[in-house]
Amino acid sequence: MIHKNSKDNYMDNPPETQSFPPEPRRPKHTLTHLIVGGLAFGMDVLTHRLDEWEALSEQEIPPVQTVDPPVVSESTRSLLVLPESQETPTDTGRYALVGLLFNAQDRFNSGLDRAGRLARTVHHHTSRLSKPVTSSRFFSPVANGWDALVRRGESQVSTWIDRGRMEESKGISIARQAVQGTTDEVIDVLSVHPGVKELVEKQSSGFATEIVEEIRERTVSLDTLFERITRKVLRKKPRTHFLPALDEVTPIAQGVKSRTPVEHQ
Amino acid sequence: MNTNPKPSALPISQLGYYAGFFTRLTAFFVDVFIVGASTIIGSWFLTIISGMLQFQAIFSRVPILRAGYNWLVASPLDQLLIFVYVVSYFVFFWAIVGQTPGKALLGIRIIRVDGKKLSMGRALLRYIGYWISTAGLLLGFLWILVDDRRQGWHDKISGTYVVYTWHARPDEKFLVEEIEQYGK
Numbered sequence: 001m002i003h004k005n006s007k008d009n010y011m012d013n014p015p016e017t018q019s020f021p022p023e024p025r026r027p028k029h030t031l032t033h034l035i036v037g038g039l040a041f042g043m044d045v046l047t048h049r050l051d052e053w054e055a056l057s058e059q060e061i062p063p064v065q066t067v068d069p070p071v072v073s074e075s076t077r078s079l080l081v082l083p084e085s086q087e088t089p090t091d092t093g094r095y096a097l098v099g100l101l102f103n104a105q106d107r108f109n110s111g112l113d114r115a116g117r118l119a120r121t122v123h124h125h126t127s128r129l130s131k132p133v134t135s136s137r138f139f140s141p142v143a144n145g146w147d148a149l150v151r152r153g154e155s156q157v158s159t160w161i162d163r164g165r166m167e168e169s170k171g172i173s174i175a176r177q178a179v180q181g182t183t184d185e186v187i188d189v190l191s192v193h194p195g196v197k198e199l200v201e202k203q204s205s206g207f208a209t210e211i212v213e214e215i216r217e218r219t220v221s222l223d224t225l226f227e228r229i230t231r232k233v234l235r236k237k238p239r240t241h242f243l244p245a246l247d248e249v250t251p252i253a254q255g256v257k258s259r260t261p262v263e264h265q
Numbered sequence: 266m267n268t269n270p271k272p273s274a275l276p277i278s279q280l281g282y283y284a285g286f287f288t289r290l291t292a293f294f295v296d297v298f299i300v301g302a303s304t305i306i307g308s309w310f311l312t313i314i315s316g317m318l319q320f321q322a323i324f325s326r327v328p329i330l331r332a333g334y335n336w337l338v339a340s341p342l343d344q345l346l347i348f349v350y351v352v353s354y355f356v357f358f359w360a361i362v363g364q365t366p367g368k369a370l371l372g373i374r375i376i377r378v379d380g381k382k383l384s385m386g387r388a389l390l391r392y393i394g395y396w397i398s399t400a401g402l403l404l405g406f407l408w409i410l411v412d413d414r415r416q417g418w419h420d421k422i423s424g425t426y427v428v429y430t431w432h433a434r435p436d437e438k439f440l441v442e443e444i445e446q447y448g449k
Contacts, residue, residue, distance in 0.1 A: 219371060
């Protein structure tokens with residue numbers, strides 16, 4: 001929304017302190033805020049991550065070393081056996097395409113720079129050539145009109161810039177709140193929802209029980225194995241029968257939860 | 266009371282059967298780890314607390330306290346405390362719960378030969394039995410491997426058994442190998 005006295009406001013207040021009157025809340029504006037803020041926020045995060053990954057990859061990948069081919073005389077050239085290339089034609093083609101992509105990007109950037117420089121040079125020369133005409137009295141009404149138009153345009157743009165600055169920061173704040181709020185809500189649902197809670201508890205306790213049972217089973221196996229080895233060393237018959245504990249022992253021993261015993265052993 | 270139980274083939278579940286050497290050894294190592302870790306953490310905590318309360322600075326100002334403090338530092342009190350802690354750990358758990366945390370993890374329990382719980386005196390006797398078993402070049406512990414009731418010397422001295430408290434059975438891989446080697 002553009003205010004009639006926005007130019008005056010801008011002149012009186014610097015951009016940082018300039019304040020706009022409170023607007024009525026509009027869902028469409030909030031959505032726009034969210035989109036703009038999300039884009040800005042996302043781009044910021046993405047750029048940051050890309051920088052990190054780039055730095056990491058540069059650390060990890062060793063620089064490509066180019067080795068000059070040895071000087072070989074014509075007589076010995078035929079005796080040399082060239083090492084077999086490990087790259088397939090598909091690999092080579094893929095590398096060529098990737099190289100082309102990056103090269104094109106570099107060329108596009110350098111082309112933009114060149115175009116900018118050219119535009120500045122053209123403007124410099126044309127303004128020098130047209131200066132006698134544009135600074136003449138005959139041309140002054142047109143020049144004044146043009147200057148007024150430029151000032152209006154500049155004022156309009158600066159209003160847009162201020163508005164954009166404010167709205168973008170607002171949008172980023174909304175996007176951040178949306179991300180944080182959604183994450184918190186998801187975590188709340190996961191932690192409070194009885195079904196999810198039960199599932200997590202069951203999973204973790206089941207996993208712990210499995211590990212403990214696995215350890216116990218293995219130690220029981222090793223009990224038998226150790227005894228067998230000892231009996232072999234002592235030249236005693238392997239134990240095929242086990243002496244059970246007293247009848248009174250079993251009820252005392254029970255009480256620990258465990259899987260039911262296997263049917264056949 | 267069944268005083269002479271008949272031996273049977275390897276049961277489906279060894280619940281209440283005598284626990285073997287390796288299970289007991291593993292449980293002992295778990296207990297040693299718990300005692301060691303808690304001793305280290307406890308002594309570190311005490312050092313931090315005494316540093317915060319400036320015991321040394323306070324005691325150094327009063328001659329009697331300083332002398333007492335120096336005597337305490339020079340004496341083997343810390344070692345005595347650790348020894349008491351270790352003995353208490355085993356005796357307390359054997360007598361009150363019937364199993365130490367390590368034994369609970371491995372699913373074994375100590376009982377008297379008549380199936381009852383251990384008294385404090387019997388638990389202490391069993392601990393002394395540990396030293397006797399160790400003194401005989403660890404033969405007292407290895408005795409578990411050859412004894413019919415899987416008793417070590419310390420078990421025989423204190424009149425105790427160690428039994429499985431769960432449906433103990435070997436793991437499937439071991440069982441398959443057993444069947445392949447010896448037949449059903």
